[in-house]
Amino acid sequence: MKYNPIFISFFSIAIVLAPYSSQGQFIKDLKKRAEEAAKQTVERKTEEKSAEKTEQAIDSLFNIKLKKKAGNDTSNQEGMEMESGGFEDFQYETGYEGIPGSTESGSLQAYSKFDFIMGSDILYAEDFSKAQLGDLPDGWTTSNTLEVVELNAFQGKWLQLQKGKNLFAPLTLGTLPQDFTMEFDLILDYEPTKFAAARMFTIIFNDLESPSIKLGDFYAGSHMLALGTDKGMKYKYKKWKDSQYNERATEATPILEKSTLQRGTRVRCSIWKSKNRIRFYINEEKAFDIVQAESPDNPFRSMKFYSEVYNEGENFFISNIRMAGPPPVINRELEETGLLEATGIYFETGSDEIKPESYPTLRQIADFMIKSGGSFTIAGHTDNIGEKEANRLLSESRASSVRKTLVKTYGVDTNQLASIGFGQRYPVYPNDTPEGRAKNRRVDIINLAVYEDYEGKLIEKVYGEARK
Structure with missing residues (x-):
């Protein structure tokens, strides 16, 4: 019997992250969530291919139509609920084929000397x-x-x-x-x-x-x-x-x-x-x-x-x-604090497809993981824009995508990594400002040898010690 890779990733979570869930039910639902995520991924890929063919039929990419509406007109809000308003969620067309982790090498080659990493x-x-x-x-x-x-x-x-x-x-x-x-x-x-x-x-x-x-x-x-x-x-x-x-x-x-x-x-x-x-x-x-x-x-x-x-x-x-602020010193943060808020990992709109400008961040993370030989968890988070369950599934899929990229492209041992998604469950930063929402849209990298009880600490940050 063949299992979906997303199911395998979530099955690994049950073993590695059992201590994290303070409520127990979270781990019991992993298999069900994985199957839901797999189904949604297949549907999304089909929609994307259909949309791509439609776009190719447009005579001019920039036959610009400015949609100027009255201030109270929200007719164009529908369809933008999936973690929109996000800086990691706009379509950024690089002009290169492939992404980190794909079989095509165009993007990896183009970004091999790119050393910019956004501060956390x-x-x-x-x-x-x-x-x-x-x-x-x-x-x-x-x-x-x-x-x-x-x-x-x-x-x-x-x-x-x-x-x-x-x-x-x-x-x-x-x-x-x-x-x-x-x-x-x-x-x-x-x-x-x-x-x-x-x-x-x-x-x-x-x-x-x-x-x-x-x-x-x-x-x-x-x-x-x-x-x-x-x-x-x-x-x-x-x-x-x-x-x-x-x-x-x-x-x-x-x-x-x-x-x-x-x-x-x-x-x-x-x-x-x-x-x-x-x-x-x-x-x-x-x-x-x-x-x-x-x-x-x-x-x-x-x-x-x-x-x-x-x-x-x-x-x-x-x-x-x-x-x-300045770029994070990734090796130092993972070694000393055990937690890296990787805002320098970017995704295509509403999907788990990693953008090639994420290359410098992923490369340094992988280098540290390989050198340390330790165990790590990749945790996805979103802001509060959109439906809760959709955000949770998206964050799980993105965390899994980062995990697979680190393994397939950068050579990290698959047994070192687990992935999980929390969606908008733990807003560590205020969601009422653009800066706060940008911080909440991130992937956290947790060094399990240093940073213990990750979810417990999230609960404490958001809800206080009484909820832990």
């Missing part, structure tokens, strides 16, 4: 899910106009940046930390083969106390750094009070070449600041690595964005913005 401590998060369509989002300022829209080709809400120059910034971010990681999604809605006198998008760091100071001045501040794209090139501009340190560069990059770039491409921009050094990534490419990005005497204190579009009907769209 989320400081700021914005996906505009609470913003009114057609309006300037709360907490943002602009030198021109900003508009929140929905698109026919991408989930969620986006800031639309139309023709003209626009400097804009989040006012609620506060002073920039010394060390941080950051990421956001950018849609390039233009025809790359068509000439444009200006087609530019950058993120700007400067030494001004607030981004609203001289907001409309691209060069404001004694010290500033702009990173982004300019007419199909990667772009860098650094200005210091001492002009001998100034730099400007526009360089070709395969990701933005007009021969391969299609209108409507979405790219992930990532930034890693460590003291005076800043690394800037476009998808898997490290576009710039600037050792002296910031003056030790004039640290960057604020941040803003800049867009400039020349041709009518061309746009940039930005969303899914996150800023966090």
Whole structure:
């Protein structure tokens, strides 16, 4: 008799995680839940294949239709209940085949030198899910106009940046930390083969106390750094009070070449600041690595964005913005605390398919597991958006997917790992803020030799000692 791999994974849980369930019933239901998850996975795969064929029939990916509705119109809310509003849940098209753990190696090869890992401590998060369509989002300022829209080709809400120059910034971010990681999604809605006198998008760091100071001045501040794209090139501009340190560069990059770039491409921009050094990534490419990005005497204190579009009907769209602390030292956290909140593991929308930008995090986790030879549990969590049981099944499926990837792709011994999903059961962080929901959407890696009674500690954190 052949058993479904998901059933085998959950059967392993019953042996390894028996001490975790404070109520006993949790383990008794594992087989039933596994069968339900397996059934749901088959149905989901069938739906995805059908949807893929439908999408291929669309003449233009970005025949944009902006769904502007009245503020109290919720007609488009249906269908977005499965852990939506999440930064790990938007469709991020990398342009590469395969995922970590698959038989195709394109993604693994592309991301083999990608070293960006998002920090676990989320400081700021914005996906505009609470913003009114057609309006300037709360907490943002602009030198021109900003508009929140929905698109026919991408989930969620986006800031639309139309023709003209626009400097804009989040006012609620506060002073920039010394060390941080950051990421956001950018849609390039233009025809790359068509000439444009200006087609530019950058993120700007400067030494001004607030981004609203001289907001409309691209060069404001004694010290500033702009990173982004300019007419199909990667772009860098650094200005210091001492002009001998100034730099400007526009360089070709395969990701933005007009021969391969299609209108409507979405790219992930990532930034890693460590003291005076800043690394800037476009998808898997490290576009710039600037050792002296910031003056030790004039640290960057604020941040803003800049867009400039020349041709009518061309746009940039930005969303899914996150800023966090520095990357976790994965080996140290697993060895010393025994718990890693792996917010750097990403999944496709509503599925357990791991995105390739998860490669650096998974690789370091696997290296530690193989070296230690110990036993580990992979626990999936969601926020409170959506139906409880659907979230629980999704979190179980995702934790199982991480387990299988660590075994099949990275060579971790299958006997070292168990996986479990709690869904929205234990909201360790507040679900009433974007930052809290982003922290709750995660996969925890537990070193069983160090961190004991994982579920008991979750209960204590959420409900207090009396419920343990």
